[in-house]
Amino acid sequence: MLDPAFGYLIIAGIALLFASAGVRKLQGLARFTEIFAAYRVLPSALARRVAWLIPCLELSIAITLLWGPSRRMAVISAIAVLVAYASGLGVNLLRGRRDLDCGCSAARDRRAIAAWMVWRNLILAAALGIATLPWSPRLFNLTDFLTVIGGLIVGATLYAAVDRLLGDVAPKAMSLRSTS
16 A cells, blocks of 8 residues: 555655646647647647647646546556657657757746656656555544655656756766767
């Protein structure tokens, strides 16, 4: 059985990720619409018409992950979205379209898609799959709450550091290495 502190840490972490992604996309909706259409997973006209649904879906998943009665469906939806993102990235990498913007960074930043992004999304989906296991019936107490808050701080910091390292630092280092 899954310990509630660990379960809530997974759920809250993914909810935070989906909420921040949805808000970023809505803040730069025109930019995101262009990025989404460029992936060519849908016909261009359709992609441009439905792009706004993606950040709305992300925000609704974030909210419903935090509400007990809807959590199981939200977890399944989040896993499906993460696998769909991994598939969209993977298809375009296989097509040789490595210059596409991932759409996962701030509006002023452009980041080309890479294989590590596929793996990131699949690992996040697998981690979220753990939350579908039966949870221990023990009571969630103040110590658990503090553990989840601390875990979120550490997890978000680690996620941001790895994202920055693999998304920005490593590609620049590789380009410097190839010019030497």
